[in-house]
Amino acid sequence: MEVIEIPIEKLKMAPWNPNKMDTKMQAYLKTSLTSFGLVQNLVVRPLGDGSYEVLSGNQRLSVLKEMGMKTAPCFVRELDDSHARLLTQALNRVQGEDDLGLKAESMKKILESLSQQEVMEILPDSFASLNALQTLNTDNIADRLMNWESNRHARLKHMGFQLTLDQQQVVQQALNLMTPKAKASNSESPNINGTALYLICKDFIENKGE
């Protein structure tokens, strides 16, 4: 199939193309086009009046116009409406997906020589997601599980109570009354409210519920 350089003013966006791109993603596209140039040709069909409708590359066309480009390389296909829409749907939707393990390998290679900042100007990844990818499959599972095990033992136990406003005021009053004792109790728990509740319960049990 022949690739033709077509003047930008002769290229018309297909208004029926449902593919959308927000301004943030368009900024990534612009950085990519500036850095690497247009490495993927547009796909268009002739409209019969000397202009062409863009079936694939509407977002690129928008950025190319913004960049002041005069022409764009296009694959030209003569298609009726139905087939034009079908091809557009196929180009929009029929694609592979990254295996995250292999993507992580690839990102590691990239980040060996490029900075995270540089990568994040081209790709819509956050620092957190890049870091997560960089550590993927590098963990020692034994260390992770042992770390998880010690963390869960260090974590104070959580008990949730749901109270009406009146009940909450009474409970808070009781906790406030016990707070000085809780502070003086040298409890292992750093949570004063928890210790105060524990002491109230302990008193209650020692007094056999009276």
Added chain:
Amino acid sequence: MHTVLTITGAASVKDSTIPIQGIEPGSNPRAALHSLNVQGIDRAIAAEVIKHHHYLHSFPGGTKLSLGVFDRKRLSGALTLGVGPKNAHCLVENTSADDCLTLTRLWLSDDLPSNSESRVLAMVVKLLRKHTTIKFLLSYADPSSGHVGTIYQAAGWLYIGLSAAMSLYDLGDGVARHSRSVGQIFGSHSIAHLTKNGINVKTIPQSPKYRYVCFVDPAWQSRLRVPVLPYPKKEKSDGSN
């Protein structure tokens, strides 16, 4: 190159060089099983994989451990272990919630060889046994999705009957919420309490689920409070078993 036998005529059989998807040249399904590796993965990555590939398309709240299944360098699966139904640990005598984890999601790529699920479950149990104090795992299979827990059966987990049928809650917006989510919003999922306070709530009945247990510490099996039952079978399309 992995080869498959192709019948090309009534009596002739010859080697084909068509590679089987997911199996690299020079390997065979059995070797591929042994190349599987379980690693801890970032929660966000696990969420991405589970939301995309698991049939429920949601990442479970209360996740405590996110693990990835690697086939060499490919991330070919993910699973989550976390908080299950409240008091589910009481199925086993003298336990606390800390002794138990629930396998809340498991997804493995169809590219992996058969028996990968039981291989992965065995690896997870072995790792938990070696590096944690978890005593048993629970999991549930949803018959309304056509599941009977085949992978748990293949992995030798014990079938302990149907769980109680828990309802989901619709707060008038058409979204089916777990009782725990409703409790987080209102502090309670009591229908009487919500209705009294003007909340338009409807319950959406759910079917009971097949319940399976695996003792990470086999010595704890004697504490099981409920009987171990024969495995349920998948109903055939004609309604028979």
